Amino acid sequence: MAKVNWESVKSDGEKGFWAVFPNLCKGCGLCTEKCPVKCITWSEELGVYGTPRVEADMEKCIVCGICQMVCPDCAIRVEKNK
Template structure:
């Protein structure tokens, strides 16, 4: 794998779905600060076993309890989370 392929891999999102919406995490942007974990009103965001681009743990949601409120997206200083609500 060349350098170009490695960079493309880092910018792919990790997708999680539930009936309310989609949670997209971008490992190439996440520095593992944990603000999203701290601010999540339902406490469904946890540390992942996988490491991010800075060698720190990434985060992942438990979509079963996620209300897709977007708080994690709002507090992420690196824009590493994107929330898409599904139409009702």
């Protein structure tokens, strides 16, 4: 049985955190299209299929979670600070 790597690349901000799971991100770009503040961009690092994965600019991110909701592969996790 193959071992699954669930490591994430996490970005912390004042309002919360944003994480992407590179082994799930296929680089479809839905999150970049739907982000209301356009804080998600393409990373230099690659995702699961050798395509660019995404990353968030936490200076701009409002931690709304829309990117998490539209990701078809559950590759993004967003959580507001309490």
